[in-house]
Amino acid sequence: MTASSVNHARSLLFVPATKPERFAKALDSGADCIIIDLEDAVAEGSKDGAREQLAQHLPQLTADQRARTVVRINAAGTPWHEADLALLRQWTGQGVAVMLPKSEEPAALHGVAQVLGEGANIVALVESLAGLDALDLIARVPQVVRLAFGHLDFQLDLGMRASVEEPELAFARNALVAASRRARMPAPIDGVTTDTGSAERLAADARRARAFGFGGKLCIHPAQVAGVNEALGYSEAEQAWALRVLEEAARRGGEVFSLDGRMVDLPVIRAAEAIAASIRK
Template sequence: MTASSVHHARSLLFVPATKPERFAKALDSGADCIIIDLEDAVAEGSKDGARAQLAQHLPQLTAAQLARTVVRINAVGMPWHAADLALLRDWVTQGVAVMLPKSEDPAALRTVAQTLGEGAQIVVLVESLAGLDAVDALAREPQVARVAFGHLDFQLDLGMRASVEEPELAFARNALVAASRRASLPAPIDGVTTDTGSAERLAADARRARAFGFGGKLCIHPAQVAGANAALGYSEAEQAWALRVLEEAVKRGGEVFSLDGRMVDLPVIRAAEAVRATLPG
């Protein structure tokens, strides 16, 4: 089975399944992953056509591109859900991951995983209070690769009207980060920034996501990718530091040591290992 890149993706760029001509451009945008959307970006009358277009164009992607591809299917209980799963059964073995919107029920998630087949990697999208209440159980399902926050639908579900900096959503963000940690999953994925014309707003939202402990961000425009990558990734200096720490730790055989005037103990080594885990190869 081909490995998926979704586990450590910083930027995940949405592209409508009805626009297959944009797939290659999205993959070339610098995004770590793309999310081909069969759900919100597709009108009800176009669902079957969008799925047919996706089936036609997935074979045109290389193995490396497939490993960077996530497909957001229609939610459990929707008329198009079963057909979406049927299409993707043949592609999850090629590295394509699946995003399940409106994730709320661990039993329903288990059924989705069984239908897709062993080894399918699923991103659960929490978009409601019910999803937040169940997030620990959802995150612990063995085929879940990552948790994502659909913060716009979440606000609608609770009747919220968050301010620009969204302090009102801190409780939910904290819960998703904690659930991911308890389940030993990679850091979760934060929601979109709707203001596609403001690099400053995107950068601020991405910095907030990292401050909360998120490791990725959903993007809706290619212009948002670089800002998400910069805020949620590690600089070349941070990467070099981490590799130096790990090299020296091997030499020291587990002893506490000093590097560049900074004490290096086990927590620091674990932080360096987390940086190394995001590096290619």
């Protein structure tokens, strides 16, 4: 079975399933993962055709490309949900991950996991108060490897009109980060920046995501990828520090030790492992 890269992806770039000619360009954009979208980016009358196009192009992806591919399917209860799952059942064991929008009911996620199999990697996209209230249950579904925040639909659900800096959404972002930590899964993925023409807005949103404890961010334009990677990545100094910590930890056999005048215990080692995982990816 091929492993998926979604677990530690910083940048995840959406591309419509109706535009297969863009798949390769998206994969070459520098994004850690692409999200082929069968949901919001596809009109109702084009759903079946988009799925057929995806079925034709998935075999053309290499193993490495499949490991960097996520497919956002249509939500549970929609007319297209079961057909989406039927298509992806043969690909989740080859590295392709699945994003479930409108994640609210743990039972729906268990149903997706049952169809896709034990090796599936599922990203639960939380877009409503019901999803927020069920975060801990959603995060406990074994095949759910990451949580993501659909902050635009979340605002619609609650009748919110968040300001540019979005302090109104702090409670929800804190909840996603905390639930991910309790479930011992990678840091969650923050929502999109809709202003694709402002590098400053993107940088501010990415810095906010990092400050809250998010580890990734959704992108809707290739020009956003580099800024997200920079804001959510690690500097060369941080990478070098992490490798030194892990090397010394291995030599010490689990003992607490001091490095550069700083005590290194298990939480510090876990932080170094997260940085090292991003390097390997």
